[in-house]
Amino acid sequence: MTDAMNRRRFLKILGVTGGGAAALSGCGIGPEPTQRLLPYLVAPDDQIPGVATWYATTCRECAAGCGLRARVREGRAVKLEGNPDSPVNRGRLCARGQAGLQGLYNPDRITGPRLRGANGQLAETTWDKAIQLLAQKVADAKGKGIVFVTGHETGAFGDLVDEWMRAVGGRRIAFESFALEALREGNRLAFGTAAVPHYDFAAAKYIVSFGADFMETWLSPVEFQNAFTRAHAFAAGADSSMAKYVYVGPRLSLTGLSADEWIAAAPGTEGLLALAMAQVIVSRRLARSPADATRLGPSLAAHAPDKVAAQIGVDAKTIERLAREFAASGGGLAVAGGVAAQAANGAEIVAAVNILNYVAGAVGRTVQFGPDLTQDAAGSYRQLAALRGDMAGGKVAVLLVHGANPAHADAAFAQALGKVLFKVSFSSDPDETARAADLVLPDLHPLEQWNDARPRAGVYALQQPVMAPVFPGTMHAGDAILRAAGRTGTFKDYLQTAWRDVHRRHGGGKSFEEFWTAALAHGGVYTEIATRSVRLGPGAIAAMGEAAPPFAEGDATAVVFPHPALHDGRGANKPWLQELPDPVSKITWHGWAEVHPETAGKWGVVNGDVVLLKSEAGEVRAPVWITPTVRPRVVAVPTGQGHVAYGRYAAGRSFNAFDLLPGEPNRAGGRTFVVAVKVTKTAEHVFLATTEGNAREHGHGIVNVLPLAQAQRLRPGKHVFEAEETPAYARGAEEGWAEAQREMAALGGYAGTHPRWAMAIDLSRCTGCSACVTACYAENNLATVGEELVRRHREMSWIRIERYFTGGKDGESLHAVTTPMLCQQCGNAPCEPVCPVFAAYHTPDGLNGQIYNRCIGTRYCSNNCPYKVRYFNWFNYAEPGGEFEAWPEPLQLLLNPDVTVREKGVMEKCTFCVQRIRGKQNEARLADRRLDDAELQFLPACAQGCPSEAIVFGDLNDPRSRVRQLSDNPRGYHVLAGLNTRPAIAYLAKVTAPSGGAA
Amino acid sequence: MTKGEWCMWGGGIAVLLLARPVAAQGGPAAPGFRAPVLSQSDTGKLKGPRQPIFFRHDIHAGQDRIPCMYCHYSAAISSEPGIPSVQTCIGCHQIINGTTDSHRAEITKIRSAWRDRSPPEWIRVYAVPDFVHFPHMRHIKVLGTDAASCANCHGEVAKQPRIYQVATLKMGWCVRCHVQRKVTQDCTACHF
Amino acid sequence: MAQPSGRVTYDFVTRTIARTLGNPGKGYFLLLGAAVTLLAIGIICLLYLLRYGLGLAGYSHPVYWAVFITCFVFWVGIAHSGTLISAILFLFRSGWRTAIYRTAEAMTVFAVMTAALFPLIHIGRQWYFYWTLPYPNERGLWPNFKSPLIWDEFAIGTYFTVSTVFLILGLVPDIAAVRDVASGWRKKLYQLTALGWRGTNEEWRHFTRGYLYLAALATPLVLSVHSVVSWDFAMAIVPGWHATIFAPYFVAGAIYSGCAMVISLLVPIRKLFHLEELITAHHFENLAKLCLLTGSIVGYAYLCEYFVAWFGGNAHERAAFWYRAFGPFWWATWTMIICNAFLPQLLWFKKIRTNITGLFVISIFVNVGMWFERFVIIVVSLAGEPFERWSNATYNPTWADWGIMAGSFGWFFMWFLLFVKNFPAVSITEVKEVLPPPTKGRPAEAHAR
């Protein structure tokens, strides 16, 4: 890097003492290097060395606008958590949100303004020159076409750009690769409004998702997942019910994994299915439909189940059953999106699903217009296509791009860029668009800047800098624009001015300063918006005629879907996200093509064989991953990879699935992500870096599933899975063991009473989203090891999500169960006695201590661990400049100073976030109080982040603790209990609603 | 240390011999302890690393009886003791000029650090390896905040013209005290 | 009993064996050079390993023990026949041991020296290996005596010490014998190492008694050592490791592999040093019988393992053994079964038992088979991970594994070659002991050269 960015300098900027992440240093040979202490010049009043400060801000990794709390130690943000005050994510955060830190400290960030020189290379320049040039170029281009492309901007920054563009005679378009145009268009068709309503998953009693991946990439994943689990999770007791969840789509996505029933409809026919269900409901009068629904009757008749069943690929009986269940539940919610809404007839599919909601009486109940999501800010592909045409036609003199990377998502756009005279990028990442730009004005990272977001009506989320810029050479794009526009003040002033308006409406009598401070503390202002009613629009009936797919299911239909972690590729340069196994395929660092086993047999391919997919628009070479989670003759490929620039982790990796997509917008103005392809097998083979071992658990008791009816019959105190816990012949040994425990409790540090830290994990809630995995990476300084080492299964993920399939054979329906597997902190831990140096041992509070600095690395503990949750440092991942360096400068600044960075040759594993436990204990001790269960429940990073609240932590010895209550739940079981390891983690069996006709 | 600095030191010594302690000029008189007057040859013999500024704990903490917590403000609430900011120094030394040339020379250094906004880089004396998490606040909670408590580990700082490492800070040293006082001996109390 | 030909007298024995200690020829240096080259390769690989970390070897999750521990168990196993032949057969007064026990015993010592390297190499932070020793330290920490690895350390340490003193003790009268016929620098060496041995009745009195007790101590030791090594596995809960038969199974296997190694070493030594008259087909036949016995025990143990896995009905256990036989590592398993259980059945035929070339070939196969046995037990059991299905993994060794393993062979053969050229590789005293003593009725001179 040109800028000599080192830790010392960083600390100096902030005036920080001590700090730095603790590292298990070198080989312990030779004298310790002399350490320097750098005092503050002026002690900041909100920072105490060694004590974390929390700042509320807003996540900008996607458009959902989740509230964030950034944990700041010695001036650097070290962990992101959900803001509990935010009504969007209620304190929870997804993997992408967690990984925001890696964007902040990304080693490939552009450190200062760059200008393309005479030699065609980008060279450093000064901000004064750069802004002067920008202002001049924009002034010169007046009337010749000025276009500002932004991302999904819902706040003041977007307003500022609009103002500027109005002033200079340009225009702004927003570009999102997955802008969900069909959703808006479908709503317009059905209800005459393009607004995107609020979907109340929590209140739903029956959920049908027509391809909407609402737990990963669709609208507001964390919010929806949290709400979904409220509805879908099984509570307890006889009267307890759960919302049944049906997933419709050609491919079982992460969101589909939780489904009680998967309907693998042919791509593009989801709308037909919805209409057929609506037909059943209307014709049988199964629900109290609104009065105007009756006029749909005649048109619906054409969509009776028996007429469309063959086209959908689902038999009529099933359709009828689904319709009955949906109507009978009295709280149905159907959502359309994802793959379904991205087909060429996406808008009509959405309209059809709207009709289903409407006739079932869901609109106004579970589908609430009013607190609408601000999806209109996402722009549309039609706008981009038009811009592309203008560019190619030489009608754009100056193009400015901020927060979007169209050159990656659209190959034709990248070509057309060449025709633009002057291209300005505000990207701080060296992405494809920035690489093609003439002037790069690196923006601050969202965590370093002032801004705001209005993700949905009534929610004003505020974004504040949580730390000084990592790279002082970067500048807030807002500030740069204000200067270029010749305006005074900073963007913060602009933002505050904008917020005076919010203050006027929601100030509640407080002064602006008070209001502002409170908003900063809470991360924004949150208000309730009343719902409004909508009526079926005139386009609804017309839309029904177009619901059928405009294409026949060919030899192979490619379905391009957004990668849950990398999304459209914006996450590709974050090693946490690259190394995060895709929740469905469990493949890391690479793209893949999902192929059904039957189809794979026909094509003669095995896992890892590279196939050439050729659509009319382009071609990609993708390695095959054979899976039952995709419909036969459908090949599903994720976006996210295939960058040609963007940084060391992203560039040159795998393929760019956008290449398959047509460049023309569809009827809805969106992009078509379902295309017919020709598939050719190539001679290439890729060893997929997958973390999947065996996808079937063969009844080994790792996951347990209860049908709803059985779960409802459970009585407290009866543990259905505990039969094998202590066989009769082991009673004697049991007593001896108990005796030994009493004896030990009087010895040394073990004397006295101690808590027994424990966890309860409800598989009914776990969706497999893997937010916990990334949260763990962030909290515990886990190294990312790269593709080559993942192939050798050397990933360090202390908590991993195991995704097992059940059924799917002999006509049974396929189900997936996901379970987080982490150290079980066994009471009778097999790992402990085999360690020759007591590096693994039992703490008085019931943890399996792992003392890194004592570990000599015999790895015996891991061999003896039946859960295989111990991970070894094969290399020195912290070695600066090393081949396997996990935290290249300045990425090491995100290291948690409370957790030792492990050196090579040391075993590590989940500690139940012992640093947090000790922190809480210290806190309580200083205040002379006892630890309260409420502050412990979501203490570990995984539990804290989990969007479904599936993980609960606490003291098992406290009879009133939530974890104790959950552990005593009759659904509770211990994994491999037969080994008498006495784990501290109780899993609660997953409960599934009946999927067959037994409803 | 450059030649010029040596000269400066040499000049300071003569004045130092005649100097009266700062505390004697007013404020609460310090009963008992009076910081020694140090000659040039004495400073060479002092234990501990040479610091960028010859900050005398024996004058500040011993003679002037400034409480430890005045400067090391976060020791009772944080794992870090808190190295005082330059502002803390300037708070007093805006007014206090020092009585001898050598004192004045040192005080000038901190003033120029403040002016140039370049805080002095102190040489760390008490350090534990990175895999040890030592919570200062827990120890102060039990031992108290007075100088005698701090002396448990840091020795009589009030009598040390230059700070040097008194305890070994090795694990056995920690453990012995923990065993004596019957407090936790759990490994994960410090190592995680 | 040995059947030495008539011309084998005390003097003949001394001269024949002393002759092997002469200046070595080209062939010897070629062999030694090869051994040192292998060792150098191993050292280079090891240096890389130390610098960059164990990741250079082929480990994967959950295969955390692999080629290095395989080699460790392999070499410890090799080390077992030496003490068996020298101590157990001594106690059983088997006369045929006398001609071969020295080679076997030297092999033991060097094999233990080789084996002991692997636990040091395979740990993650090799520079902290001494933390496993119970030495008083500033931290006040002791090792965990419940860990089988500490048992191992004590067992291997004891075994190395005892077999070394046993070797040296037996060597003393022999060195004295060659001292008295040697000249030059070797004489100096032998004067020093013979500890002033003269062969007085007092010396013999203490020597024979002490030797007997050492043999009596070494006998349970040799059984314990491989039992302890087996407990490294049997004490763990891994299916395929956790089995009560492991101790006898491992001991038999160790003796089996040791005997095979003795054959593999003796055949060339006998040829190179022209010891055909001292080491006869009779010796080899007895070794072959021992191989047959222990090989059959090993074969039976294989059978037992599979039977118990099936009959026990434990799902994890069944899965583990199914994986072992028919999983991705089937080739390793079947190599082991064929080499160890089937091939030695040929030794039922006397023709093969007494055919030295045939024996040599079989012994090599057994060595290979025994290496694979350890590989199968260690790697395949871990890779199959039958508890936590998700962690099922594959394993591919790398150059670091092979290089260091090759280095271990270099290390072993370097010491062995240095030993046989500098110290009597066949026991002079004990070979003489089983000869009829020279008496007036049968004067030695009549038969001497």
Place this chain on the structure above:
Amino acid sequence: MSEHRLPLRLPGPLHDLFRPPPTPGVLGVFAHLDATVDAIQRLQAGAYQSLTVYSPVPRHELEDVLAQPVSPVRMWTLIGGIAGCAFGAWLTLYMSYDWPIVVGGKPIGSIPPYVVIMFEMTVLFGALSTIIGILFNAAHAARRLGTIAWDPRFTNDKFGVFVPCGADKAGAVEKLLLGAGAEEVRRA
């Protein structure tokens, strides 16, 4: 004849202890075992004491005729073994309770695993004390015998008998040895 000796110069007092001036006496060299036995019997009959018999191998015929007591080395072995066992027990138990650390829910002082250590220590200490016993007893015997005549052929194929005696009796001893079948006699 001192070829058997370690090529070391012992410091003063040790030299006096281990390398005293030669003992006067007669050395007989025999080629045959039965002749050696015969000579010993004749010497014993002639009341010659403190005979030293050299042989290349230990022979029971010689042991029988000399009727020596059983070597005390066995006591060394026994004591060493018991000490080793006790040391093993102390090591494991003391170190376990010195800083009690719980592993795997097992008792702190867990005897079954410690038996392994105790056993190994028994063998180790037993073996080492046996070796020391051999060395000590042999050295002790050598010191008692003093510097006596020896022949390097004794480690090869000859037997020898050394009879310590004054010059006055040397002639008779020579005659006796030759009579028993000695190949060669030599005065020292």
